[in-house]
Amino acid sequence: ALEGDAERGEAAAGTCVACHQADGMGMNNPNGESWPRLAGLPAAYIAKQLHDIKEGRRESPSMMPFANMLDDQQIADVAAYYAELEPWPELPTAYHAADPNDEAEWLAERGDWAEGRMIPACSQCHGPNGQGVGDSFPPLAGQHAGYIVSQLEAWREGKRHNDPNDLMMGVAERLDEAQIELIADYYATL
Numbered sequence: 001a002l003e004g005d006a007e008r009g010e011a012a013a014g015t016c017v018a019c020h021q022a023d024g025m026g027m028n029n030p031n032g033e034s035w036p037r038l039a040g041l042p043a044a045y046i047a048k049q050l051h052d053i054k055e056g057r058r059e060s061p062s063m064m065p066f067a068n069m070l071d072d073q074q075i076a077d078v079a080a081y082y083a084e085l086e087p088w089p090e091l092p093t094a095y096h097a098a099d100p101n102d103e104a105e106w107l108a109e110r111g112d113w114a115e116g117r118m119i120p121a122c123s124q125c126h127g128p129n130g131q132g133v134g135d136s137f138p139p140l141a142g143q144h145a146g147y148i149v150s151q152l153e154a155w156r157e158g159k160r161h162n163d164p165n166d167l168m169m170g171v172a173e174r175l176d177e178a179q180i181e182l183i184a185d186y187y188a189t190l
């Protein structure tokens, strides 16, 4: 992969601020399309998403024209830039055991193994407290609820099929509508 330069990335990100905001925190839009937080996402993850959007493995009519404007070096640069921005509020780091009476927290940390459900815990891949793991598993804590919902729906509808092992497709298709709302709210406010 190309090495990114955060300073060049900042210059190339001039058009991104309209949606992802100057601080990279994006915005939750309850009545429309939510713009994801990019601040603090792993650079390799950001770069992968931009390539996936350009190449149609991830369908987004809003994002595609902007991804298309970037060449491979510019993708590496904007990825380096956004990865360096501090997410706020800070991502939670203190681990505490999940409360079985808190449906959202239990789903996040233990999954849903009721008859016929077989939903692995989100934390298996996204880490405890939704902090993210390595380059492949993005943090969910502090991501916007509207955006989380839209991505889970995109996987269910086959509009996002960029995950080589289809891990998220298997998760998203097993969640019911109530669980999607619940888990999105949970991570957004963690």
Ligand code: HEM
Binding pocket: 012, 013, 015, 016, 017, 018, 019, 020, 033, 034, 035, 036, 037, 038, 041, 046, 047, 049, 050, 058, 059, 060, 062, 063, 066, 067, 070, 078, 138, 150, 151, 154
């Ligand atoms: C998603 C980068 C411009 C709207 C994303 C993602 C990245 C990104 C990396 C995926 C985030 C994730 O997976 O967590 C950029 C860059 C831009 C730019 C580098 C400038 C070159 C814009 C603009 C808009 C926009 C101007 C609004 C018109 C969105 C939306 C999504 C998104 C709606 C979610 C797409 C979906 O539902 O799959 N962007 N963006 N972006 N961006 Fe941008």
Ligand code: HEM
Binding pocket: 036, 048, 107, 108, 119, 120, 121, 122, 123, 124, 125, 126, 136, 137, 138, 140, 143, 147, 148, 149, 151, 152, 162, 163, 167, 168, 171, 175, 183
């Ligand atoms: C990405 C939610 C469980 C693997 C994502 C994203 C969301 C999400 C919203 C997109 C983040 C973004 O665009 O910035 C959830 C929820 C889960 C869950 C709510 C539990 C109910 C899992 C599990 C795995 C997994 C168990 C692994 C087996 C991944 C991977 C990606 C991802 C690999 C990135 C895909 C890509 O490269 O585009 N998840 N997830 N997730 N998730 Fe999950």
